Amino acid sequence: MARALTVGLFWLALASAAAAEPAFVGSGACSGCHEAEHAAWAGSHHNLAWTEPGPDTVLGDFDDAVFTHAGVTTRFRRDGAAYVVETGGPQGPWQRFEVSGVAGIAPLQQYLIETAPGLVQALDIAWDVAAERWYPLYPDQLVRGPDNGLHWTGPYKSWNARCAECHATDYRRNYDPRARAYAPERAEIGVGCEACHGPGADHLRWAAAPDAFAGGDRGLTFDIAASAEAEIQQCAQCHARRDPLTDGNPPVGTAFHDAYRLALLRPGLYHADGQIEGEVYVYGSFLQSTMYERGVRCSDCHDPHAARVARDGDAVCTRCHSPAGDRRFPGLRRADYTDPAHHFHDPASAGVRCVSCHMIERVYMGVDGRRDHGFRVPRPDLAAAIGTPDACTDCHAEEGAAWAAAVVATRFPESPHRDADWPRTFAAARTEPGAEVAALLAVAERGDLAGIVRATALDLLQPVADHGVADRAAGLLADRDAAVRAAAATLQTAVPPTARPERLRPALVDPRRAVRFAAARALLGVSTRGLPPALADAMRSAMAEWRATQLAKADYPETHLAIGGAALAVRDLRAAAGAFREATVLDPQRVDAWVMRVRLEAAVGQGARARAVLADALAANPNAAPLRALRAQLDGEVR
Numbered sequence: 001m002a003r004a005l006t007v008g009l010f011w012l013a014l015a016s017a018a019a020a021e022p023a024f025v026g027s028g029a030c031s032g033c034h035e036a037e038h039a040a041w042a043g044s045h046h047n048l049a050w051t052e053p054g055p056d057t058v059l060g061d062f063d064d065a066v067f068t069h070a071g072v073t074t075r076f077r078r079d080g081a082a083y084v085v086e087t088g089g090p091q092g093p094w095q096r097f098e099v100s101g102v103a104g105i106a107p108l109q110q111y112l113i114e115t116a117p118g119l120v121q122a123l124d125i126a127w128d129v130a131a132e133r134w135y136p137l138y139p140d141q142l143v144r145g146p147d148n149g150l151h152w153t154g155p156y157k158s159w160n161a162r163c164a165e166c167h168a169t170d171y172r173r174n175y176d177p178r179a180r181a182y183a184p185e186r187a188e189i190g191v192g193c194e195a196c197h198g199p200g201a202d203h204l205r206w207a208a209a210p211d212a213f214a215g216g217d218r219g220l221t222f223d224i225a226a227s228a229e230a231e232i233q234q235c236a237q238c239h240a241r242r243d244p245l246t247d248g249n250p251p252v253g254t255a256f257h258d259a260y261r262l263a264l265l266r267p268g269l270y271h272a273d274g275q276i277e278g279e280v281y282v283y284g285s286f287l288q289s290t291m292y293e294r295g296v297r298c299s300d301c302h303d304p305h306a307a308r309v310a311r312d313g314d315a316v317c318t319r320c321h322s323p324a325g326d327r328r329f330p331g332l333r334r335a336d337y338t339d340p341a342h343h344f345h346d347p348a349s350a351g352v353r354c355v356s357c358h359m360i361e362r363v364y365m366g367v368d369g370r371r372d373h374g375f376r377v378p379r380p381d382l383a384a385a386i387g388t389p390d391a392c393t394d395c396h397a398e399e400g401a402a403w404a405a406a407v408v409a410t411r412f413p414e415s416p417h418r419d420a421d422w423p424r425t426f427a428a429a430r431t432e433p434g435a436e437v438a439a440l441l442a443v444a445e446r447g448d449l450a451g452i453v454r455a456t457a458l459d460l461l462q463p464v465a466d467h468g469v470a471d472r473a474a475g476l477l478a479d480r481d482a483a484v485r486a487a488a489a490t491l492q493t494a495v496p497p498t499a500r501p502e503r504l505r506p507a508l509v510d511p512r513r514a515v516r517f518a519a520a521r522a523l524l525g526v527s528t529r530g531l532p533p534a535l536a537d538a539m540r541s542a543m544a545e546w547r548a549t550q551l552a553k554a555d556y557p558e559t560h561l562a563i564g565g566a567a568l569a570v571r572d573l574r575a576a577a578g579a580f581r582e583a584t585v586l587d588p589q590r591v592d593a594w595v596m597r598v599r600l601e602a603a604v605g606q607g608a609r610a611r612a613v614l615a616d617a618l619a620a621n622p623n624a625a626p627l628r629a630l631r632a633q634l635d636g637e638v639r
Contacts (some may be wrong), residue, residue, distance in 0.1 A: 044307040118183050168188065175554055383558070601613055
């Protein structure tokens with residue numbers, strides 16, 4: 001009966017596709033032919049990434065449960081079929097909201113609330129599934145009212161802007177900056193089949209009549225199994241810390257650097273040696289690994305349909321790391337890694353697990369443990385020298401890093417891993433980049449290092465870049481790695497404006513949008529007058545892409561800071577003032593934007609307006625030192 005129903009749904013979806021020719025047809029249309037894959041996907045974290053609220057999806061206690069944090073009380077209850085959240089507290093009126101969506105299934109659930117038509121916010125009181133309790137996702141954020149940008153109704157907790165595209169299939173925010181309103185669209189909530197395989201309408205037509213189909217390879221727009229890199233970049237669309245360059249999901253199969261700017265190894269996100277620190281979602285750490293370099297792909301270790309590790313325990317590692325090895329990776333050393341001579345731990349202890357030493361775990365969102373995918377050899381010597389964490393002292397905290405370093409040196413006296421020196425360079429450069437210029441340039445030029453590491457070396461040079469640094473970095477504008485090319489382009493701001501367009505010519509026509517974006521940013525305020533026509537056209541095209549990216553992210557307060565800075569570069573004070581104003585409307589705590597608004601009013605002789613803007617700024621941020629200093633400056637000018 002179930003089989004007959006599934007097949008019936010398949011043919012119904014096919015008939016609908018033929019009638020209306022939709023690009024996306026929904027995951028239910030795939031189940032008739034792909035039963036095993038669909039069964040694995042059903043109930044997975046991908047399937048349940050975003051669901052409608054109901055008895056089968058809501059795990060939290062809505063039986064008049066009450067939770068209080070930082071003086072704000074929130075009540076969770078049922079009202080007929082509706083799941084209701086009532087919340088209020090200091091400087092925030094008591095309000096009633098209905099849950100409109102559910103995010104996730106484990107280890108936590110968040111509840112989504114449509115606070116205005118099309119505008120969905122993620123409540124920051126979440127449900128801990130294992131402990132069966134309500135808890136604050138951000139316990140240190142003591143946000144007192146909805147006029148604060150960090151409040152759950154503010155721009156940084158916007159489901160539309162910050163989360164939805166990775167919890168849905170073919171999602172678009174469709175933000176209208178004039179109305180400050182959303183009209184979101186999606187093919188399917190949850191990460192469905194077409195999120196990874198592409199729109200399925202043509203594939204359904206091929207399945208119905210293969211001999212008559214003239215649309216190409218089985219009607220598929222993207223073959224995720226075509227190569228390791230194709231698969232990894234598709235997974236990275238969501239499993240990466242990145243800055244989007246478009247609205248919502250790019251077409252399936254889009255190269256990563258055509259849709260996003262990759263977050264580099266910056267403080268707060270990564271430690272100086274590249275280990276995960278903040279919530280960075282796997283891709284950036286995996287790029288640093290030997291496994292990535294050797295061609296390992298996500299599905300070698302993960303079942304992509306069930307969205308979990310493909311084998312239990314260490315079996316996922318010993319599939320390749322064993323005396324038999326794996327013929328796909330001929331350079332892999334064959335050995336018995338379960339032998340105590342390798343791990344020198346009690347076989348009954350947690351320390352014997354491969355992941356305990358090579359994939360340290362960090363907890364995010366309060367209860368969500370995630371592992372570093374750099375697959376690193378423990379480096380307690382680095383921990384002792386530069387303060388980075390290490391797997392050894394995760395367990396042996398009392399003994400300390402120096403003790404662990406001595407033990408590792410004794411057991412592995414000829415280890416080649418202690419030769420890596422770039423983490424020490426990065427640690428020093430984070431506090432004094434001017435003293436590490438030569439070392440950072442040397443790291444950037446090392447072809448044996450991961451692209452994200454080399455790009456970070458260039459990124460660390462930005463505060464101290466001069467003509468000489470820019471000249472040396474120019475050689476990397478043709479590097480094989482797009483992140484390196486983008487970082488090299490950014491450093492060209494140290495070149496005089498008259499020479500900059502020609503220097504950046506290759507970046508302006510780079511095949512990857514992230515590189516063209518970096519080139520455009522480096523050329524803000526530079527005129528095309530007098531340039532050769534081809535170069536001027538390339539510059540205008542890149543600038544148009546830059547502007548389109550800003551428009552696609554007009555719901556981000558930080559976008560308006562960038563727009564304001566660009567307007568100042570071309571001396572358009574009116575546009576700059578408007579952009580900085582929008583930043584403060586979206587986030588009243590953007591002190592840097594308030595400062596620019598006050599200074600712009602003062603610069604055009606509008607002293608009274610400058611004071612009025614400053615009064616508004618201080619009302620929203622009474623303890624902000626830059627604003628208080630600005631008030632003292634204005635008071636001094638009056639006297």
